Amino acid sequence: MSRNLNILQAISEAMDQKMEQDGRVVLLGEDIGTNGGVFRATDGLLEKFGEDRVFDTPLAESGIVGSAIGLALGGMIPVAEIQFLAFMYPALEQVLSHAARMRFRTRGEYSLPMVIRTPYGAGIRGPELHGESVEAFFVHTPGLKVVVPSTPYDAKGLLVSAIEDPDPVIFLEPTRTYRAFREEVPEALYRVPIGKAKVVQEGRDVSIFAWGSMLQLAISTARQLQVERGYSCEIVDLRSLAPLDRDTIVASVQKTGRALIVQEAHKTAGMASELISLLNDEALVYLKAPIKRVSGFDVPVPFFSVEDDFMPTQARVKQGIVDTMLF
Amino acid sequence: MLMEHGLRDDRLAQGLGFTQFLTPDGGLAKQLDGRMDDSLLLDMYRNMVIARQFDRKAVNLQRQGRLGTYAPFEGQEAAQIGSALAIAKDDWMFPTYRDHAATITRGQSMTTVLLYWAGRLEGGAGTKSLRILPPSVPIATHLLHAVGMAWATKLRKENVVTVGYFGDGASSEGDFHEALNFAGVYHLPIIFICQNNGYAISVPFSKQSASKTISQRASAYDIEGERVDGNDVLAVFDAVSRARERARAGGGPTLIEAVTFRYGAHTTADDPKRYRDQELATDWRAHRDPITRLKRFLEERQLWTEDFEADVMADATARIEQALDEFARYDAPNPLDMFEHVYAEMPWHLKEQAAELERAMEKDGMQP
Numbered sequence: 001m002s003r004n005l006n007i008l009q010a011i012s013e014a015m016d017q018k019m020e021q022d023g024r025v026v027l028l029g030e031d032i033g034t035n036g037g038v039f040r041a042t043d044g045l046l047e048k049f050g051e052d053r054v055f056d057t058p059l060a061e062s063g064i065v066g067s068a069i070g071l072a073l074g075g076m077i078p079v080a081e082i083q084f085l086a087f088m089y090p091a092l093e094q095v096l097s098h099a100a101r102m103r104f105r106t107r108g109e110y111s112l113p114m115v116i117r118t119p120y121g122a123g124i125r126g127p128e129l130h131g132e133s134v135e136a137f138f139v140h141t142p143g144l145k146v147v148v149p150s151t152p153y154d155a156k157g158l159l160v161s162a163i164e165d166p167d168p169v170i171f172l173e174p175t176r177t178y179r180a181f182r183e184e185v186p187e188a189l190y191r192v193p194i195g196k197a198k199v200v201q202e203g204r205d206v207s208i209f210a211w212g213s214m215l216q217l218a219i220s221t222a223r224q225l226q227v228e229r230g231y232s233c234e235i236v237d238l239r240s241l242a243p244l245d246r247d248t249i250v251a252s253v254q255k256t257g258r259a260l261i262v263q264e265a266h267k268t269a270g271m272a273s274e275l276i277s278l279l280n281d282e283a284l285v286y287l288k289a290p291i292k293r294v295s296g297f298d299v300p301v302p303f304f305s306v307e308d309d310f311m312p313t314q315a316r317v318k319q320g321i322v323d324t325m326l327f
Numbered sequence: 328m329l330m331e332h333g334l335r336d337d338r339l340a341q342g343l344g345f346t347q348f349l350t351p352d353g354g355l356a357k358q359l360d361g362r363m364d365d366s367l368l369l370d371m372y373r374n375m376v377i378a379r380q381f382d383r384k385a386v387n388l389q390r391q392g393r394l395g396t397y398a399p400f401e402g403q404e405a406a407q408i409g410s411a412l413a414i415a416k417d418d419w420m421f422p423t424y425r426d427h428a429a430t431i432t433r434g435q436s437m438t439t440v441l442l443y444w445a446g447r448l449e450g451g452a453g454t455k456s457l458r459i460l461p462p463s464v465p466i467a468t469h470l471l472h473a474v475g476m477a478w479a480t481k482l483r484k485e486n487v488v489t490v491g492y493f494g495d496g497a498s499s500e501g502d503f504h505e506a507l508n509f510a511g512v513y514h515l516p517i518i519f520i521c522q523n524n525g526y527a528i529s530v531p532f533s534k535q536s537a538s539k540t541i542s543q544r545a546s547a548y549d550i551e552g553e554r555v556d557g558n559d560v561l562a563v564f565d566a567v568s569r570a571r572e573r574a575r576a577g578g579g580p581t582l583i584e585a586v587t588f589r590y591g592a593h594t595t596a597d598d599p600k601r602y603r604d605q606e607l608a609t610d611w612r613a614h615r616d617p618i619t620r621l622k623r624f625l626e627e628r629q630l631w632t633e634d635f636e637a638d639v640m641a642d643a644t645a646r647i648e649q650a651l652d653e654f655a656r657y658d659a660p661n662p663l664d665m666f667e668h669v670y671a672e673m674p675w676h677l678k679e680q681a682a683e684l685e686r687a688m689e690k691d692g693m694q695p
Contacts, residue, residue: 026482052482055513057509057512058505058508058509058512060505060508060509062468062471062501062502062505063471063474063502063505063506063508063509065471066468066470066471066472066474066475066502066505066506067471067472067474067475067478067506067509068475069471069472069475070471070472070473070474070475070476070477070478070479071475071476071478071479071482072475073460073472073475073476073479074419074475074476074478074479074480074483075479075483076479076482076483078475090501093465093468093502094468094471094502097465097468098465098468098469098472103668103669103670103671104668104669105451105461106451106452106454106455106461106668107448107449107451107452107667107668108452108667108668109452109453109454109455110455110460111671142669143669143670145670165671166671167670167671195674243670243674243675243676244676246675246676
């Protein structure tokens with residue numbers, strides 16, 4: 001049995017089903033209870049599970065993440081919501097100094113099974129600091145897993161895996177795609193494994209790597225270039241940024257000999273830089289052209305009157321593919 | 328200096344709600360609670376002496392280069408040990424890097440503490456069964472973990488309390504306020520224990536905060552607050568015991584400010600002569616020392632004898648020597664251990680990096 005759900009509904013269903021199955025799972029965050037979350041990801045869960053499972057916390061991000069760490073130490077499985085990714089900044093000390101290190105610090109005596117969910121990325125005409133893509137902060141930090149679903153099916157399956165994971169998972173939800181499209185999502189509880197990329201579309205000429213809201217851009221651009229120039233693009237959705245699925249990434253480039261990375265994040269020292277480095281190590285001799293990246297610029301994510309110009313556009317992605325094809 | 332430190336004048340202290348059982352000369356300021364029987368008094372003394380001997384030894388080991396930087400606590404034994412003895416085995420303890428008197432009293436091995444300051448990975452382990460978290464180095468952040476733990480025990484209907492230790496500097500951090508706020512909102516079984524030793528490294532409390540006391544912050548969060556003489560082990564024990572009973576009865580959190588003083592440096596890498604009048608330390612040691620004070624009281628009650636003192640010192644020496652012996656017998660550290668316990672399962676990139684280090688550890692590290 002499956003239904004057509006959008007990403008938000010899929011995320012909500014994952015939490016609902018895991019809470020039903022496991023009494024240790026609790027939700028905490030600002031506005032997640034009565035209001036059901038500013039994007040409604042937790043809508044109805046307070047009503048269903050009560051005030052001992054769903055907590056409308058004080059407005060304090062460090063408090064949310066820090067107490068989630070304590071809840072996990074105490075045998076619960078907290079799923080914390082941070083309202084927007086940049087609101088995580090006050091909690092970064094908790095994330096980087098503690099969530100990521102508790103297992104290491106205690107030689108494995110304590111495990112922190114916890115998830116921090118947060119909408120991320122631009123394209124929603126939000127105010128300042130509502131559209132950041134700083135996934136690299138977390139990928140750079142040993143001890144964290146970083147997961148980014150791009151479709152409703154993956155969103156549900158990956159969130160279930162994240163809640164069941166013994167390590168802290170930063171679960172980044174591409175805000176722009178929350179309600180952008182629907183997909184068949186099984187009603188039953190299922191898992192999509194963390195650490196596995198997905199070849200969304202097979203191709204021969206060039207590999208395009210994307211995640212989050214950039215996946216849809218990659219798909220639509222590839223479709224156009226197929227029509228306009230006959231290019232056969234392979235599209236890989238990374239889904240998990242840490243750990244990275246090296247095998248799928250490398251195999252794709254070994255097949256196509258060309259690669260383009262599309263990231264919404266700032267260009268310098270982002271995930272794309274890491275992928276280029278990885279392909280340099282693992283697939284250099286297969287390359288027919290330098291690896292290209294299309295990314296956000298190295299400027300603060302701007303106010304929304306020029307937001308679209310900051311983000312990778314179809315024109316820029318197209319140019320990137322053509323450049324690598326014609327090198 | 329009197330006002331700046333806020334501690335030297337008893338009348339000032341009294342005016343700020345300073346609870347005291349033992350006066351500095353060992354007399355009784357208040358009648359003993361029924362819970363504090365002779366064996367407990369002797370136990371307090373024994374633990375304080377042992378902790379002090381350990382602390383001095385650790386400073387020496389640092390001077391000899393056998394430990395890295397160390398954070399001494401001499402002078403603060405009463406605050407740590409009075410509180411540690413007031414909680415039960417199944418309560419949770421969240422210490423800082425300076426709370427070894429508390430953790431050792433609770434049963435943590437001295438060897439673990441030595442390993443920690445020797446920079447050994449093992450120094451953060453071996454505490455789960457004791458319900459003691461490893462030392463927290465960032466300031467005030469662990470108070471939120473204590474809050475989460477107290478929250479979890481409440482949700483799981485376990486009738487235990489959680490204690491979180493911190494210093495006066497931590498009371499300026501945002502996480503301190505978030506922790507008190509969460510604890511108040513969720514009415515958690517938690518005790519926040521501040522050892523106010525007057526200085527956050529070089530910054531005196533008068534520059535740390537415009538509040539006269541730390542305990543008064545409790546009222547802002549509508550939780551219980553109490554200021555005690557932190558060099559009076561009985562006062563600390565009593566305040567923590569009451570807070571614990573209240574928490575277990577559903578009475579919520581308590582913030583306890585134990586007013587104390589550390590004689591030595593912030594750490595062995597620090598020189599307090601740059602910012603602190605050294606007479607202060609001399610004065611505190613001469614007139615308010617927590618061990619001397621209890622000793623006078625025990626003498627008064629004819630509980631302290633030369634034989635008892637000799638027994639306590641022999642006990643301290645034996646325990647420290649045993650820890651040193653265990654410490655010395657530890658195998659050389661294995662650098663490959665750094666790759667363990669980063670994740671529940673080692674991911675591919677760590678396996679490869681471990682192999683890279685392993686190759687580098689062999690001879691010149693080169694492969695053909």
